[in-house]
Structure formats: structure tokens, C-alpha cells
Amino acid sequence: MKSPYVNELQPNQIVTATFLVHIKDIRQKKSGEPYLSLLLGDRTGELEAKMWDNVAEVLESFSRDDFVKVKGLLQIYQKRPQLTVHTIKRILDADVDFADYFPSSERNRDEMFAELRGIIAAIQNSHLRNLLDSFMDDQAIAALYRVAPAAKSVHHAYLGGLLEHALSMCHLCKMTSQHYKIIDPDLLLTGAILHDIGKIFELTYDRGFGYSAEGQLLGHIIIGLRMVNERMQRFPDFPPRLRTVVEHMIVSHHGELEFGSPKVPLFPEALLLHHLDNLDSKMECMRATIAKDRQADGCWTAYIPSLERAVLKKLKYLDDNGPPAISVAAVKDAGATTPPMHSEPIAASPPAPPTQPPGPPQQSMSLFGEKLKQVWKK
Numbered sequence: 001m002k003s004p005y006v007n008e009l010q011p012n013q014i015v016t017a018t019f020l021v022h023i024k025d026i027r028q029k030k031s032g033e034p035y036l037s038l039l040l041g042d043r044t045g046e047l048e049a050k051m052w053d054n055v056a057e058v059l060e061s062f063s064r065d066d067f068v069k070v071k072g073l074l075q076i077y078q079k080r081p082q083l084t085v086h087t088i089k090r091i092l093d094a095d096v097d098f099a100d101y102f103p104s105s106e107r108n109r110d111e112m113f114a115e116l117r118g119i120i121a122a123i124q125n126s127h128l129r130n131l132l133d134s135f136m137d138d139q140a141i142a143a144l145y146r147v148a149p150a151a152k153s154v155h156h157a158y159l160g161g162l163l164e165h166a167l168s169m170c171h172l173c174k175m176t177s178q179h180y181k182i183i184d185p186d187l188l189l190t191g192a193i194l195h196d197i198g199k200i201f202e203l204t205y206d207r208g209f210g211y212s213a214e215g216q217l218l219g220h221i222i223i224g225l226r227m228v229n230e231r232m233q234r235f236p237d238f239p240p241r242l243r244t245v246v247e248h249m250i251v252s253h254h255g256e257l258e259f260g261s262p263k264v265p266l267f268p269e270a271l272l273l274h275h276l277d278n279l280d281s282k283m284e285c286m287r288a289t290i291a292k293d294r295q296a297d298g299c300w301t302a303y304i305p306s307l308e309r310a311v312l313k314k315l316k317y318l319d320d321n322g323p324p325a326i327s328v329a330a331v332k333d334a335g336a337t338t339p340p341m342h343s344e345p346i347a348a349s350p351p352a353p354p355t356q357p358p359g360p361p362q363q364s365m366s367l368f369g370e371k372l373k374q375v376w377k378k
Contacts, residue, residue, distance in 0.1 A: 002100040007044040007292075009074050015083060016071045018091060020101040022046060022208055024064045026055075034059065038085070040070070043103045045292050051085035062090040065207045067101070080302065102205075105160030109146045112163050119170050120193070125186040127238050128246075132193055134231055144200035151199075152209045154306045155281035155288070159205065165280060166193050172276045182268050191249035191273040198224030221260065224250050249273055286311060 004017050019040035026034050029052075036051040036059075049072065051058070062068050072085040105112070117136060123129040136142050150156030150165040169192035177185035201223050202215030214223060225247060232238055248270055254261035255274035265271035285304070289311050293301040299317040300310045 001097065002042065005042050005044040005100075006040075006047050009047070009081065011074055011076050011081060013074055014071065015074050016069070018067060018069045018096065019047070020208065021062060021064050021066050021068055024062075026059065036085070040068070040083070042101045043099070047081060047083055049083040049085050051088060053086075058088050062088065067091045067093065067096050079297065103158035105158055105164045107160065107164060109160045109163060112160065112167055113142070113146050116163065116167055116170070116193070119167075119189065123186045123189060127235070127242060128186050128190045130235065131228075131231065131238070131246075132190060134234060135194070135197065135227075141197075141200065145197070147205065148200045148203060149205055149209055150196060150281075152203060152211065155284045157209060157288075162196060162199055165196065165284070168280050168284075169276050172280060176272060176276065180268070180272065183272060184269055187245065187249075188269045188273060190246060191253065191269060192276070194224065194228060194246070195250055195253040195273060195277060196220060196224065197227055198222070201227075219260065221251055221254070221262070245269075253277055282307070290314075 002018055004015070006019075009015055009017075019042055021038060022041050023037075023039035025037040027037050029035055034055045036049075036055055038049040038051065040047045040049050049070070051072075067090065069089050069091050070083070070085050071087045072083045074081055074083050076082070113136075120129060120132045120136065123132070136145070146163055147159050148163075149158055149161040151161070156162065156165045170189055173185065173188045173192050177183040177188055198220030201212060202218075202220035204210045204212050204215075218226075228247060228250060232243055245267065248263065248266065252261050252263045252265045252270050253274050255278065256264060265274050285307055289301050289304050289307070290313055293311075293313065299313050301313060303310050
């Protein structure tokens, strides 16, 4: 077992450890000399690193997705840990345990897969059940479905993440289909299990997480649709209209055209599938953001582009005995106007008398209102 892991590192200490190289960028100092900007990682997280000196000696000695042994000083820069690398050396794959370097689901993948097979077995619609069994009985597809991440970096970005995401959605499907009586639970469960199946070929996850050439060219929605089409050729008695709605759930599960869906959801199960997918991915992103945050102080994480916000570390916030404070930066980020700061209270001036009777408050007109106004003028 490797030691230390990323989440065990402490500031202002000399670190000697092994990591997987996630990103390797060659940049230039103001002097024109090269330096290395690196993102190193293991199964517990990622660490930004810079190598300023003696770069030419090691520049070609390692690449992205290589394992390296580094020695350097860990410091806090802009409230985040950053490693200044003094020495770096590539190490062989045979000298490391891959399990130490790739994030993985905390749940046992065999147990999760058995749970998924149980959910499929309980589906009443024989056409849908047989379709799902056909996928999971395929040893090649099942092996990839068990190990694939659900995303490269945004949510469930770890080995077994796709399976865990599908299971989580299945539980949400069961709860919501009991509440919304118009929902066909078998159809909704089928969408939950198949909506992201194209990711087993869209992503690469044998070393670092990335995109395959097929994934770059087509994306998981098109790949998944093609997989379902090919699989349905084995079921000539599959109802054509049922096939169409299953396909629609795959192509519409991102919910909006600008988010990559060729179609928006057009029936209840498709709409609910989209919202459950969005809910589960966002909640996992929240959980992972708080768990992995490396901010040195404060109750807020760094800004998370996928969530378009920083996240409150609630437990730390509630445990803090000091008075709650709102920073000027936080106010600006929220879009509010920063109040003026005064050392003493300022007496209010009497209001000037109105020159005309006050009218109703002015409201900004919506785009629809503007268009309607133009029609009235014609």
C-alpha cells in the first residue's frame, strides 16, 4: 500500500510519495525557461504541482498517465495545497498497486451488480426484462458496466461509478413511481439502467479517465442508442412503439437541446428520468466536492464550474462557534451590490419633495412582453 496518500499530506512539509500523472503541461517562465505544471493524483484525490528548476533534465523522462515518485515541498497557494517539486522520476507499472491510484466506489461491485440483476428480475414487462437481461448476460458488456465510471470528472467519476449511479437512480425510480401514479415503473427502470450505457465505450478508464476516439466523435447518447438498436435485432417480437419510447428516453435524458439531447423529454417517464438523472448527479457532485475539498480554511469550497457555485461545508459551518460572516467577495459573487463601509453612522438626509405624484413601480419587461408590445403597435 502506498503512503502517503493525497488526503494525508500536510502543508509546510517535505513530501516523498508516488502519484499518477493526470496532467502534464510545459510552460514558460518570464525568463523564457520552461517549467512543468502538473496535476498528480491517487485514489484519494488530486494535487496541483509545479516544477520550476532542472526541468530540462526530466522533461522527456515521463508522460501523462505514468506513475512517478516525487519529492518536494507542500505549501498553501491561494488557499489551496500546491507541491513544489524538487525531483521527479518515473516508476514502472509493476512496482505499484493500481488500486492505490484509481478512485473506486466504496461499495463492492459484485454486490452492486447482483442487486441490479435482482431489480431487473422483478420487472413485470417481459419485453423490457428480456432486453435488459440480454445486456447483462453479455459477459463483455457486463464486465465494462461493472467497472466504468459514470463521468470523466463531474459525478460518480470513479471505478464502479456507472453501476452505482444506475442503482441509485433505480431506487429513486421506485420511490417516485409510487408517488406519481401515471408512471410506468418498468419503463422508468429500463431508462435508468440503459440511459448511460454508451459510457462504457465513450470513456477510457484503464489508466486515467478520458474519452475514447468513439466517445469524442459520437458521445454516449449516440453510442447507447446504437447499442440498443443492435440488441433489439435479437427480439423480432419486441413491440415497435415500445422500442421507440425506450429509444426516446435515451436520446432525451439530458433534458435540453443545449445540454446535448437530440430531443427534449416528451412523455412523463422521459421527463422524470431526466430529472432523476440530474438530481442524482448533482447530489453526488455536492458530496464529492465537500469530501475532496482542499481549501485550507473557511467553510466554503473552491468554485465548482459544474455546479456554478462554491459549496458550503455545512458541518464545519455549524460546528464553528464564531459569528457567521459574509465576505465582500461572496456578496459580489452572488450578484448583490456591496454596501458602503463607514466607521460611524451617517444621519439620513430628509427626502426631497416629489415633483409629481408617484406612479406604480416600473417592472422590467420580459422578452415575450416586448414582442407582444411590438405586435400591438402594428
